[in-house]
Amino acid sequence: MRAAATGIKDVAKRAGVSVGTVSNVLNRPDSVSDATRRKVQRAIAELGFIRNEAGRHLRAGRSRTIAYLVLDASNPFFTDVAKGVEEVARENGIAVYLCNSDSDASREADYLGLLAEQRVRGILVTPVDDDVTQLELFRRRIPIVLVDRAGGDEWCSVGVDDVEGGMLAVTHLIEQGHRRIAFIGGPLITVQVADRLRGARSAIEAAGRSVDDLVVLPTETMNFTEGQRAGERLLGLPRARRPTAAFCANDLVALGLLQQMTRSGADVPGDVAIVGYDDIAFAGAAAVPLSSVRQPRELLGRTAAELLLAESKDLDGHAHQQVVFHPELVVRTSSLSRTE
């Protein structure tokens, strides 16, 4: 048998005081006499009273929940960012909904609708596509911060300089003596991917090479399987045209590629050097430790959450901020030429 829901009224009755006093004990304990406070607290304990957030929310007009809508909950990158978000939220007594759009625009839309109904205090989102018009609708009601994506100065955003990341990766590969370099990732219209590619091109040009030296192998999404497929395509290229190095737009793709190479008997980094992106935990732990462009994941999450809470506290006088972090190249075995 389930206990009936106890409310503030039941507590008041049990303690022999009014509901206002119970509320005071909960919210302004100093304004209540010691004796009364103890009485009320005992009643609360005896009844196992738990505040009803729906009532508080309705009364307060705003919730104590934010949401983080991610592209792919099974990508460690996002769970690491989420960790940073949760920390800040906890410090502020705020709960975090973790929602997974799974790179599906309709799921994203569903979740945004749901979150709007919940009147969450704010939403952190890495949008499925770069068209933010859909988000515009919601933004009129709910503060939104873009994570790992920029939206111009009309939006708060937290990201990492992906052009710089691409440059770091490819400059490193050039320094390791590689001429033909593959870029693997997609879809190419995605801002992050496009920026990383742009950085890669800049590095090629800065080295005085021809852009033809960069072989773009686009993928549909960025998961392990796509990396394996790209590996097959890479090995299918004629020897003369085959790149000796690959820069992958994320680590899942890089790990898939690495695995396909190993499986096919190709040596990494001997036959193909590999640099990934994100530096997820698996990267350093791969069979051949993976070089990768590290993003400050938890910091990204922390900063995004702080921006969101700031905006939610000062809705009108709020100036949108675009925070851009710098990536860092972590060199491991997968990209080190043995001849050096």
Place this chain on the structure above:
Amino acid sequence: MRAAATGIKDVAKRAGVSVGTVSNVLNRPDSVSDATRRKVQRAIAELGFIRNEAGRHLRAGRSRTIAYLVLDASNPFFTDVAKGVEEVARENGIAVYLCNSDSDASREADYLGLLAEQRVRGILVTPVDDDVTQLELFRRRIPIVLVDRAGGDEWCSVGVDDVEGGMLAVTHLIEQGHRRIAFIGGPLITVQVADRLRGARSAIEAAGRSVDDLVVLPTETMNFTEGQRAGERLLGLPRARRPTAAFCANDLVALGLLQQMTRSGADVPGDVAIVGYDDIAFAGAAAVPLSSVRQPRELLGRTAAELLLAESKDLDGHAHQQVVFHPELVVRTSSLSRTE
């Protein structure tokens, strides 16, 4: 400038009808005349009205949200289970909070408190420890279903027969000609781990071997790093006593072990055969494809969610159910003896 929150009253005023009619349009559109319905719908569109879930919740007395409190959001096993949960929830117009206890009992307690305040309709949880007394408190108010863990017939639970899984794995290794077999996982007091170990022992006994042939290497948690450490310990054993096969209590540990072997120049499966547990996506994609005991992850999630919704609909007349699925051994390269 942020738009003021529009409510059902604003819609009513705009459409020139009463709030009851607006509510009818939203909830029982058939009971409203076509003309009125159109008027109201136009007002809703013009004002960009979005229902306030807090109000609905307060009125209805119950929320349309459930929560899934996982041990480790970055373990693909849990995100796969979560996918099953979300599917069922979506089919029922219910939202899912995904909460990450990160194997930390205090975080788990915090979240349970938070969820109780939110009056979520139910909670799916894989508890941090096997002492369910803490959960008992909440259960009096909120339906709880244990996921991947059993709690006796006083609880609804969904799990997989871990004893059987352990037997499958070790029987297979014995059939592959191995005598000394390592069991790697922990903490050993965890029910799942203990059950898998028990299954492993049964398999040894069923084969007429001595239980001394099973070398238990306990780990503190079950992540990649612990697997690598276990690998070092394994290789540190004197040749004569060193197991030629290892059964790991999850895939992360197995992958860590596999990687440590490869790094140390040991051959898998030649020097050490490996079987993991869970069959996460990475398992089949590892440098040496990993044999693993597969759990029906999404089905686990679906079933758990269905059980939870059933219980939440019929609180008192509810009979607790313990659903136990059977694991399946997926044999890949990592455990195949070449001599066979």
Place this chain on the structure above:
DNA sequence: TTGTATGCGTTATCAA
């Protein structure tokens, strides 16, 4: 210091 009364947004009941 404590009690009373009101309203947050929604839905359901009942009357018109």
Place this chain on the structure above:
DNA sequence: TTGATAACGCATACAA
């Protein structure tokens, strides 16, 4: 078919 109104649980303004 539509409208008026009460109620959900809580927090606050104000009165005592």
